[in-house]
Amino acid sequence: MAIELSGVRYRYAGAAKPALTSIDLRLEPGRVLGVVGANESGKTTLCLVAGGFAPGVVGGRLEGSARIDGVETRSIPTHALALHCGLLFQNAATQLSNTTATVFEEVGFGPCNLGLAVPDVIERIWWALRAVGIEDLAPRDPARLSGGQGQLVALASVLALRPRYLILDEPTSELDPAGTALVVGALARVAEETGAGILLVEHKTDVLARIADEVVVLGDGSVSFAGPAAAVLADPVLAQLGVEPPAPVALERDVRAAGLDWPVELGGSARPGSAQAGLSDSSSVAPSAMSSSEPSAPSSSDPSATPSIELERVSFSYPDGTRALENVGLRIGPGELVAIVGQNGAGKSTLVRHLNGLLRPTAGRVLLDGRDIRSMHVARLAGRVGLAFQNPDRQLFAGRVSSEVAFGPSNLGLRGAGLDERVRAALDAVGLRPEADSNPYDLGYSRRKLLSLASVLAMRTPILVLDEPTTGQDARGAARVRAVVAAAAEQGRTVIAVSHDMRFVAECFRRVVVMRAGQVVLDGTPDVAFGEASWRELRAAYLEPPFAAVAGARLGLGATPTTSSFVAALARRAG
């Protein structure tokens, strides 16, 4: 009993080269097999082949042997695949049937397709909802859920079929930390209680450190190396393959690189579960030594200067009556680096859409350089505030990458050599210059996302707003985004980012605004926002501090939100 891939080579129909060149792996029931690798290394294709969906549903040519419980996937009828393997992708919007009125019925869609008796369907629905922890969503309209909630519903919908194996392709990439923890907890429970084998593709190696038994690293369509999760995730080669190591591993590596000993109090960083130990058990953390906290990095803004942007008691309600913002007051000075964090649905994206006039406050006002933007056209504001949206597929339209990047600045009136120079610089910034003549839709999702970022960078606005810029990026892509933020900061531009990635937030931004239920509940430097005194507020907002902050608090080092601040504090203590 297992999913077994042996000598697998797979090529999509019409593709010039194979997506998988040499894959051997085995997934047994009750085990969790993590898969990591750089973007476009073949992870999604591996999911499709392992589940029998390639070539079964998507076509293409499969060589070698792909078997589920000893049966070649080629010989399993499409409709029977669902009984063997549950498949889940990262985009909740494409996972749901769009034909049901309630989450309850959405989860029942699969069992109903099997023609099970109604009591059995009902029993499976409640079981799946409980397994994922979303019974309270049962009466809700699936079309009106946040991205994170939608993903949990999609997971429950797959679970309701009770497949022997679950194949999950970055199921937490769009989730907030609380949503991620919920999914991870549900998966661990499912693996233990049902004995299902789980193949889990993840960029978040902290997640794998917690639940994976083994990890496979993919590179260019083949298995680069594989082994027990703890050993693989601690291997230094991981970073070279474009994979970010788990936070404790990265921290230990930096500590040792600084010539310091890894504190025994923190245990072995590579042991599965240790990455989350401090986070999930924050009550056990030693009392904070906030008084010994190193000084926060000074903000680059001058408090006496005219603020770049100011929200005065802004409230906003959507036409259906949903109150998304409640009396928000925020003042962001020129050159500030501000991260806005909060759980899915906290109002972050709604807030940033007010900054360039896409949304107008129901009450209150938004001031740009002291002027109310109420009467200004969005097209005019676009020259001052550049906003890169979360989903690149909501904006890409051009036939060539370079034309896509040129769209924004040409709308601002730029032409000729000046325009070309901006396009080249923006493509260089995100590493897409070699793809300048490609069709945007020939790029993978992560590179389409970098392209949408480049298209806003090319507008060179004094204020740059990024909505979840690191989602779906591997280590290299995330490094590109960090470099973009750093470069913008050097140029004195204001950068405002919405993010679920606390490590990115702590390392790249000097101010953290925490939102909950449409309100700003915390606003301070990373030292303050991620310091132990704020943990209660963070937990209430369904957030978790970065691992460095937790480790620093555990050792009594004070506020250490970043790896570098942790290493510096440790060095000071060591004398």
Added chain:
Amino acid sequence: MSFREVASEAGLPEYVRRRPGGFYRSVNPSTKLAIAALEVVAAFVVPGWPGPVLVLGAVLATAAVARRLRGLGIIALAASPIVGSILLINIFLLPGASDPIARLGPLAPTWSGLWFGLQTVARLFAFSAAIALVYLTTAVDDLLADLVRRGLGRRAAFVVGAAVQMVPRTIERAGEIVDAQRARGMDTEGRFWRRARGVVPLAAPVVFGALTEVEERTMALEARAFSAPGRQTLLRIPVDGALDRDLRWTALLGLVAVVGLRIAGRLG
């Protein structure tokens, strides 16, 4: 009622068991479809004013009691550009019309053109209002459940359901795309030619986005046993009482009668 349908009433939560209440909304979806079919046919087959006027009267009266007049009003408003163009074309260009209302240079609006245009508009309104009333008084999933129960194929039902649900979702997606392009400086509030230049940046992501999602959607459906053989279990069983059956038969007989009389030339 089969065993499976009885069982479904037992363990289902109230929000799934809940039946639509109120005048006309509680009528079985297939009954409403049958009535709409009669109205649509009558509006076009009965010559002159009686057809559209009677149908429009019946639909508006039903909508008023069912409190759905506002919804019909919005749909009528959305159709106003088409209505306007039909009137203009008929007033000025009806072939054979020779009773001018006035002379406007080379153009001569005619009374018979105006009369014919109004009649055509009335038919169009009667037709759209009859169909819109079904949409406004029926939950899509109730309609699909009823059609599947009567033997409509799972795939056909899914296509109908997805198409109906796609309208508001495409509008929502289009809104996001407009926002994304406006954020890159595209002028959607300026002069006409500027807005016309925005058609490709606005339309292309709708199409490309949908295409890139097709494969993922297909696999997501297959991963939920969409193509499993055998009959699908239904959780929603719309009410279908004796009155519904009588109404359906009456509507179908009425439809046959109207068509038959028209063919026999007995409707004038």
